[in-house]
Amino acid sequence: MAANISYLEEISTKYGSTCGLHDSKTTDVYLRTSIDMAVLLLCFTARLACRFRLIRKAKKSLRGLSVFMVWEEYLNAAAVLFALVAMVLFELSATYGIGQHLCDLGFDDNLVTFVNDTSILAAHQSPPVYFIDLLNNHNNTLNHTMVASLQEFTQGFRLDMLLLYACFACYTISITLSNLSMVCSMLAIFAFNNQFLRAYVCTLGILSISYCVVTATLGFLETNPVQASWNITTARIELYSPGALYTGTGWTKAAIDCAFIPVPLYCLARMQMRLERKITLMGLFGSQLLALALGIVRLLHLGGLFGQDITYNAVVPLIYTMDQMTASLVCLSLPTLGPIVAKIKDIFRRKIVPTPNIEPAPENDRTVNQDSVRDSNGSALVFQYADVMEDSKPQDAPDNGSANEYELKPYVGSDNRSTASFGGSAISEKEMV
Structure with a gap:
């Protein structure tokens, strides 16, 4: 346990003067956070546009696989909301001093000397008293100018710390909700x-x-x-090292994220489909590796949160924290944007190779167009990412026609309009309508 002194006394005794270093990272906070917010909102809007019709149909059923789909979207929306709140709080903290040196916020050499002298005076009282008690009880005998400067600095610093703790809470909730959204997605697919x-x-x-x-x-x-x-004038005892706590929990989160990634890659690898489509889907689901990499980079820069010039040094790890949270939510949504990607590819294909006007052949009720986004919501794979469905089964599936869990077969008891499924489960169109 650390000594029973205030954080203000701790940073004053280990103080390294930053006066004269007038560079600021406040602009970096506004710029990077604004970019993250814009990317996140754009991705969320695109995802909502792709999934809105399916969500409406799934909400009418609310059973079987559709329950997972609805909860996936609710959890993802909540994760985005908490992420945006965290970014707003981070920008507000920059308004009150995050990104600037302590000296630029008023904690200059004169104030450091005053804090050190007052702390020594408090320790030599009989009996010894805390720094804040001496400051409050002997206010008339101390330098009034220094006392006023100290109060102004501590009030701003306290507000910064409260904003950062709230930002930390929103970040933790957001990344947890994104993981739970991923759980619902993988359960359904x-x-x-x-x-x-x-x-x-x-x-x-x-x-x-x-x-x-x-x-x-x-x-x-x-x-x-x-x-x-957050009240840096209050005497405290550190129950454990904050650096060890955040580093340990950060690596735990990285391990959990890493454990999610093999699930879709393993299942997609077993499915028999065109190589181009398989590689594309595995790349989309594997994009979570980017968020994992940013999380590791964030962990390597956490030391800035525990230094002495914390208002300045904390900016880099906090920016990486916002980047990681944004990347995690964006990469989680990438596989759902298949319809938009398909339309863009179709536009470019038509410009390069003009499509001849051919009268379409009559459709059979049982025919399923596997290469386009279908109106049917028959299976979990169609619910989530229409491009995953193929007229096939896994490469290692038996060919004897036995009921294998990966066979594509119609929903039992449905009419001719029911669709194929992965894992033997499907919901007919009648049920969805």
Whole structure:
């Protein structure tokens, strides 16, 4: 446990003067955060445009696979909301001093000397008193100018810390909700009829919730009393190292994210489809590796959160935190944007190779166009990402016509308009309408 002194006394005794270094990272905070917000809003809008019609149909059913789809979208929307709140709070903290040196905020050499002298005076009282008690009880005998400057600095610093703690809470909730959205997506697409995958994905969901609870709780209870974390004049005892806490929980989150990635890649690798489509889908689902990489970069820069010139040094790890949160939500939504990608490819294809006017052949009721986004919502794969469906089964599936869990077969009891499914489950169009 650390000594029972205030954070203000701690940074004053280890103070390295930053006066004269008038560079600021406030502009970086506004610029990077605004870019992250714009990218996130654009991606969320595109996702909503692609999924709105399917969500409306799924909400009418609210059973089977459609439940997972609806919850996936609700959780993703909540994750985006908390991410945007975290970014707004980060920008507000920049308004009150984050991005500037402590000296530029008023904690200059004169104020440091005043804090050190007052702290020594408090320690030599009989009996010894805390710094803040001496400051409050002997206000008339101290330098009034220094006392006023100290109060102004501590009030601004306290507000910054409160904003950053709120930002941290929103970040933790957002990345947890994005993981739970991923759980619903994988349960609907890949693990609905596979007991092992279902248990594996649900376990990852439980671990994600546990991570959120443990990280948020320990993050706010690292000092005794709790308010000493943001009230820097209050004497405190550090119950554990905040650096070890955030580093440990950060690597735990990276391990959970890494455990999610193999599920879609494994299932897609087993499906028999055109190589180009398989590579495209595996690339879209594997894009979570980008968010994982940014999370690791963030972990390597966490030291700035625990230094002395914290208002300036904390900017880099916090910017990487916002980048990682944005990348995680964007990469999670990439596979859902298949219809937009298909339309763009179709436009370019028509410009390069003009399509001749050929009278379309009559459609059979049982014919399924596997190369386009279909109106039918018959299976989990069509619910989520229409391009995944193929007129095939996994490469290692038996050819004897036995009821394998990966066979594409019609929904039992449905009419001719029911669609194929992956894993033997489907919902007919009548049920959806």
